[in-house]
Amino acid sequence: MAERAAAAVAGNAQRIYMDDFRVRRSGWRVIRHGKGLTCFFMLLAGGLRLRQEWLTNTRLRTDKQTGSSGNGRGMKQNAEMMQYAIAAHGLRKTYKGNKKAAPKEALKGIDLQIPRGSIFGLLGPNGAGKSTFINILAGLVRKTDGDVSVWGFDIDRNARQARAALGIVPQEINTDVFFTPKEALDIQAGLYGVPKDQRRSMELLAALGLEDKADSYVRQLSGGMKRRLLVAKAMIHSPPILILDEPTAGVDIELRKQLWDYVLELHAAGVTIVLTTHYLEEAQELCDQIAIIHEGEVVACEPTEKLIASLDRKTLMVTPLHEIAAAPDLGVFNAEVKPDGRLAIPYQPSKAQVGEILEHLSAANIAVKDLSTVESDLEDVFLELTYRKAG
Numbered sequence: 001m002a003e004r005a006a007a008a009v010a011g012n013a014q015r016i017y018m019d020d021f022r023v024r025r026s027g028w029r030v031i032r033h034g035k036g037l038t039c040f041f042m043l044l045a046g047g048l049r050l051r052q053e054w055l056t057n058t059r060l061r062t063d064k065q066t067g068s069s070g071n072g073r074g075m076k077q078n079a080e081m082m083q084y085a086i087a088a089h090g091l092r093k094t095y096k097g098n099k100k101a102a103p104k105e106a107l108k109g110i111d112l113q114i115p116r117g118s119i120f121g122l123l124g125p126n127g128a129g130k131s132t133f134i135n136i137l138a139g140l141v142r143k144t145d146g147d148v149s150v151w152g153f154d155i156d157r158n159a160r161q162a163r164a165a166l167g168i169v170p171q172e173i174n175t176d177v178f179f180t181p182k183e184a185l186d187i188q189a190g191l192y193g194v195p196k197d198q199r200r201s202m203e204l205l206a207a208l209g210l211e212d213k214a215d216s217y218v219r220q221l222s223g224g225m226k227r228r229l230l231v232a233k234a235m236i237h238s239p240p241i242l243i244l245d246e247p248t249a250g251v252d253i254e255l256r257k258q259l260w261d262y263v264l265e266l267h268a269a270g271v272t273i274v275l276t277t278h279y280l281e282e283a284q285e286l287c288d289q290i291a292i293i294h295e296g297e298v299v300a301c302e303p304t305e306k307l308i309a310s311l312d313r314k315t316l317m318v319t320p321l322h323e324i325a326a327a328p329d330l331g332v333f334n335a336e337v338k339p340d341g342r343l344a345i346p347y348q349p350s351k352a353q354v355g356e357i358l359e360h361l362s363a364a365n366i367a368v369k370d371l372s373t374v375e376s377d378l379e380d381v382f383l384e385l386t387y388r389k390a391g
């Protein structure tokens with residue numbers, strides 16, 4: 001399975017260069033196979049999008065010929081574009097206001113580099129700007145300013161290739177309820193120009209535990225099943241990058257595990273994974289690098305372990321030999337008596353040793369029965385950074 005996925009992803013590096021003709025030809029094939037009216041509207045929307053892209057590409061080609069490219073960073077930036085799965089520089093988005101709402105600056109010039117082959121966590125409180133960032137990559141939201149490249153393709157100049165390099169599992173479930181999962185995947189494959197003999201609809205359904213639902217209507221699937229179908233749809237064209245926007249919201253523990261097993265298999269096959277989640281333990285367990293976004297700005301971007309270590313906070317948990325009624329005076333250390341009778345003593349590993357705390361305990365005539373240390377976790381870092389930023 002992993003080898004097949006790897007082969008598909010590698011093969012796709014070629015397919016990303018697909019041309020308009022193949023997209024249109026596949027679209028007509030879809031029409032012939034039924035569900036005509038829905039397909040007609042899908043093709044109409046696709047056609048309008050192609051036209052828009054053509055106009056954009058023509059403008060950019062003209063810019064290039066006249067030497068008026070809006071982006072003059074040159075070779076250094078090209079090298080960086082090839083090194084990263086996604087690279088954003090000075091990315092800004094301001095949503096226009098209207099009579100009822102003021103303009104909203106959702107992204108305030110973010111710089112972000114997501115290494116190829118990583119599992120990258122994009123975290124932030126509600127309204128931080130995560131979905132805006134993802135929607136810009138997907139071509140659903142138009143950026144106000146800045147440069148973004150996906151798999152080395154600039155999202156303005158090579159919009160189609162950039163988009164073909166991405167598989168996106170959106171936050172909202174937007175499945176085609178009148179199709180079966182198998183049909184939905186075949187149509188999606190057609191829209192991406194995947195030749196019939198290379199389609200992996202059944203393989204993907206099986207990998208996501210939906211094989212027995214292949215011919216049921218999508219509307220008959222549970223919420224968790226629909227979400228897994230979205231993952232299959234995102235991977236139908238074997239993109240080298242998979243973006244999951246809150247993929248496990250509303251998915252039970254067992255299915256969540258199944259989903260992550262599949263995502264890890266894809267990662268082992270070379271797919272770069274970008275993930276937004278509100279489950280911080282999940283991010284801590286899965287991601288090798290994490291960026292925290294707050295109010296449209298990147299407030300941290302580090303390898304996960306380094307990020308947690310950067311908080312420089314541990315807690316010494318002491319079980320006293322005899323019961324203690326009130327917290328003792330331990331000099332510079334603050335102690336708290338927990339409901340189970342243990343003492344919790346926070347300290348900064350870079351500035352203090354456990355031995356110093358034990359000396360203070362001994363001076364306060366507290367005999368120690370047992371002790372352990374508790375590391376900070378991602379939740380502590382997240383709260384610290386976002387609350388510090390919020391003042």
Ligand SMILES: Nc1ncnc2c1ncn2[C@@H]1O[C@H](COP(=O)(O)OP(=O)(O)OP(=O)(O)O)[C@@H](O)[C@H]1O
Nearest residue numbers: 095096104106124125126127128129130131132133
């Ligand atoms: N179409 C829009 N028009 C105006 N404002 C918007 C629009 N979409 C998002 N916003 C605003 O932009 C900000 C960032 O929203 P975004 O959806 O990107 O946040 P998020 O980090 O994905 O949040 P969540 O975790 O809740 O999904 C929010 O203040 C939001 O209200």
